[in-house]
Amino acid sequence: MPRPVALDGCEFDMTQVVLTDLTKKYLGATAPAVDRLNLECESGRLHALLGPSGCGKTTTMKMIAGLLKPNSGDIAFDGASVLHTPAERRGAVMVFQNYLLFPYMSVGENVGFGLKMRGVDKQTIRRRVAEMLELVRLPGIEARRPKQLSGGQQQRVALARALIVQPKVLLLDEPLSNLDAHLRDEMRELIRTIQQQMNITTIFVTHDQEEAVVLADRIALMFDGVLHQVDAPQRFYDGPVSARVARFFGGANFLPGQMHNGQFESRLGCFAVGQGAVLNGPALLTIRPEAIQLCAAESGSQQKNHLPGRIISRLYTGANTRVKVQVNEFTLTVIADPHAVDAARTGDMVTLYLAPERLWTLPIESP
Amino acid sequence: MERLRPYLMLSPALLIIMLFFLGGLGVGLMRSLNYMPIIGLTEPNLDAYVGILTDRTFLRSLGLTLYIAIASTAISMTLAVASGLLLRRSFRGKQVMTFLFQLNLPIPHIVGAIGILFLFTQGGFLARAAHAVHLIEQPADFPALVFDRYAIGIIAEYVWKEIPFIGVVVLAILQAVGDEYEALAQTLGANRWQRFRHVLLPLILPGVLSVSVIVLAFTLGAYEIPFMLGRSFPQALPVLAVRSYTDPDLNQRPQAMAMAIVITVFSTLLILAYMELSRRIVRKE
Ligand SMILES: Nc1ncnc2c1ncn2[C@@H]1O[C@H](COP(=O)(O)OP(=O)(O)OP(=O)(O)O)[C@@H](O)[C@H]1O
Numbered sequence A: 001m002p003r004p005v006a007l008d009g010c011e012f013d014m015t016q017v018v019l020t021d022l023t024k025k026y027l028g029a030t031a032p033a034v035d036r037l038n039l040e041c042e043s044g045r046l047h048a049l050l051g052p053s054g055c056g057k058t059t060t061m062k063m064i065a066g067l068l069k070p071n072s073g074d075i076a077f078d079g080a081s082v083l084h085t086p087a088e089r090r091g092a093v094m095v096f097q098n099y100l101l102f103p104y105m106s107v108g109e110n111v112g113f114g115l116k117m118r119g120v121d122k123q124t125i126r127r128r129v130a131e132m133l134e135l136v137r138l139p140g141i142e143a144r145r146p147k148q149l150s151g152g153q154q155q156r157v158a159l160a161r162a163l164i165v166q167p168k169v170l171l172l173d174e175p176l177s178n179l180d181a182h183l184r185d186e187m188r189e190l191i192r193t194i195q196q197q198m199n200i201t202t203i204f205v206t207h208d209q210e211e212a213v214v215l216a217d218r219i220a221l222m223f224d225g226v227l228h229q230v231d232a233p234q235r236f237y238d239g240p241v242s243a244r245v246a247r248f249f250g251g252a253n254f255l256p257g258q259m260h261n262g263q264f265e266s267r268l269g270c271f272a273v274g275q276g277a278v279l280n281g282p283a284l285l286t287i288r289p290e291a292i293q294l295c296a297a298e299s300g301s302q303q304k305n306h307l308p309g310r311i312i313s314r315l316y317t318g319a320n321t322r323v324k325v326q327v328n329e330f331t332l333t334v335i336a337d338p339h340a341v342d343a344a345r346t347g348d349m350v351t352l353y354l355a356p357e358r359l360w361t362l363p364i365e366s367p
Numbered sequence B: 001m002e003r004l005r006p007y008l009m010l011s012p013a014l015l016i017i018m019l020f021f022l023g024g025l026g027v028g029l030m031r032s033l034n035y036m037p038i039i040g041l042t043e044p045n046l047d048a049y050v051g052i053l054t055d056r057t058f059l060r061s062l063g064l065t066l067y068i069a070i071a072s073t074a075i076s077m078t079l080a081v082a083s084g085l086l087l088r089r090s091f092r093g094k095q096v097m098t099f100l101f102q103l104n105l106p107i108p109h110i111v112g113a114i115g116i117l118f119l120f121t122q123g124g125f126l127a128r129a130a131h132a133v134h135l136i137e138q139p140a141d142f143p144a145l146v147f148d149r150y151a152i153g154i155i156a157e158y159v160w161k162e163i164p165f166i167g168v169v170v171l172a173i174l175q176a177v178g179d180e181y182e183a184l185a186q187t188l189g190a191n192r193w194q195r196f197r198h199v200l201l202p203l204i205l206p207g208v209l210s211v212s213v214i215v216l217a218f219t220l221g222a223y224e225i226p227f228m229l230g231r232s233f234p235q236a237l238p239v240l241a242v243r244s245y246t247d248p249d250l251n252q253r254p255q256a257m258a259m260a261i262v263i264t265v266f267s268t269l270l271i272l273a274y275m276e277l278s279r280r281i282v283r284k285e
C-alpha cells in the first residue's frame, strides 16, 4: 500500500514499480534494445540502472515514463498496470541528461511548468516554486534565465521542476555525467539527501559503477538489453553472477578449474573456497585484486591457498599500487597499499595469500 | 589592424550596399523632391509627395499592397508550420512527401504565375474542365480567382511559392529542437495541446518569425506577380510605381520616385513593427 510521506507541505505517494518481461525492439533493429526485462523497484528506494553505453538504459526509462511503447511485457505501479496510461497522466517524471530547461522561460516559470499544466493557481505555484528552489539549494533565483546558470545549477533547476509535481516515480537519466568531478559529488549528495527526505521511488541511469555504488540502494546491471544482476551494491563485489559482471565492477583474476565439495581444483593447485555461484562442476575461481594479500616469498608458499609468484609489473596510481604477479602461466592482479609494497621490485619473488572467504566461483563463460 | 579586419573583409559587400542602396536611394530621394541640379531644378519641394498622398488611387494601392503582403505571409506561415509538423512525424513515404513538398523551391515566381493563369482564369484549364463535366454552364461562369477583387490569384501564387520556403526552414528548426523537450513536458503532465502551445510553439516561433519577415518584405515590394495576376485598378504599389516611371509624361517621374520612397519607408516601418511585435510575443511565451 502506498504511504504518504509529509515534507514541507508536499506529500509523496511511495510507489512500487514492477517491470515484467519488458521488451522493446526498435523498428529495423536486428536485436531488441531491451529484452524480457524483469525488475522490481521497491517503493521509496533509490535504484540504479547500470550498464555500458547502448545497453538499453534510456530505452527502459522511456518505457517506464510512457514515452515509448514496449513491444511486449508489462509495467505496473503499485500492482496496477500503467501500460495504457499516457505519459502525461502516469506520474513518472523523467529528468534528461542535458537538463532541457525551456530557454524562453525564467527559472521560476521552468520550475512551475508542471503545476501550470495542471491549472494550479498562480499564487500556489509561486509558493511551491520557492519551496522547490530552496530544496535544491538555489533559493531566490526565480527571475534568472536558464542561460545565466552553470551546468550544475541547471541540473538542480531541472530536478526542482521534476519534484514540484510530486511524481510517483522519479527517473533520472545520467543526471551527473555532464558535470565535472567536484560538482558531481555535490549533486550526488543532493540527490541522495532529497531522495531520502522525500522517500520518492527513484531510478537513475548511469554507466559509472562507482556512482551506482555510492548512490543506490539497489543496482540493476544490464548488458545488451538483458538484465544480468540485481542486488545491493556490495554483492557486485562479493558475489557477482558472472565474470562479465565481475569485470564491469573492476574484478580481475579468473582461474578455470573444477569445484568439488568446497574444494576448487585447478592448474595452480587446490583451494579451499568459502562460497560461490557454482558449487559443483566446472567453474571459474575469482578473487578481487584488493582481496589478495601479498607476503614475503618465504612465508609458507606450501600452505593451503598460498601461491608463489614473481612480480612482473607495478603501477603506482596514487591511492594504491597495482601489482601484476606471474604464477606459472597465469598472471594475477593485486591492488595493494603503496606503503606495503614499497620495497617490492619487479622480478622479486612473493607469496600470494587467497583467503577462502574472499574466493568466489563463477560459471565458465561461453566463448 | 586586427580591429579593422572585419571591416576590411566586409568592405566589398559594404561597398556594393552603399553604392546601390544609398546611391540609388539618394538619387531617387532627390528626384522625388524635384531636386535635379543638372537640369536646372535647384529648389526642392514636396509636390510629388503631396500629389500621391492626396491621390485616392495611390492610397487604395497602398491598402491593397498591405493586404496582399499580410494575408499571403500569414497564410503561408500557418500552412508551412502545419506541414512541417506533419512531415516531422515518421510515416511510410515520408521522404517522398518531403521531396514533393520542396519541389517548387527552385521554380521562379513567374512560372508559378503562368501556372495559375493557365489553371484558374475563366478561360483556363479548370474552367474548361468544370464546363466539360457540366458543373458550370459556360467557362465564364467560373468564379473569378485571377484579376479578382480579393487578389486571390496573387495570394495563391505567393502561398504556393512561400510554403516550401518557410517550410524548409521550419523543418530545419524542428530538427534542431528535437522531440526531447516535448517528451519532458509530457512527463511533467502537459497534454498534446499544451505541448504544442507551451513548448513547441515558443521554441520554433523566433525562427519562424524571422523567416516570415523575409517573406513579408518580399511580398511588399514584388512587382511581377501583381502585374501578371492583379486587376488594373487598384494596382499594387510596385506596379503603380513602375507604371508612373515608364509613363511618357516625364513629369510623372518625381511621383514614381516618391512612391518608391514611400514603399521603402513603409516596408521598413512595417518590418520593424513586425519584428518588435514578434519579439514581444516570443518574450511573453
Ligand atoms: N530511436 C531509436 N531507433 C532505433 N534504435 C535506437 C533508438 N534509440 C536507441 N536505439 C538503439 O537501442 C539501443 C539502446 O539504446 P539506449 O539509448 O537505450 O542505450 P543507453 O543504455 O541509454 O546508452 P547510453 O549510455 O549511451 O545513453 C542502442 O543500440 C541504440 O542504438
Ligand SMILES: [Mg+2]
Pocket (backbone or CB within 6 Å): A057, A058, A059, A173
Ligand atoms: Mg542513454
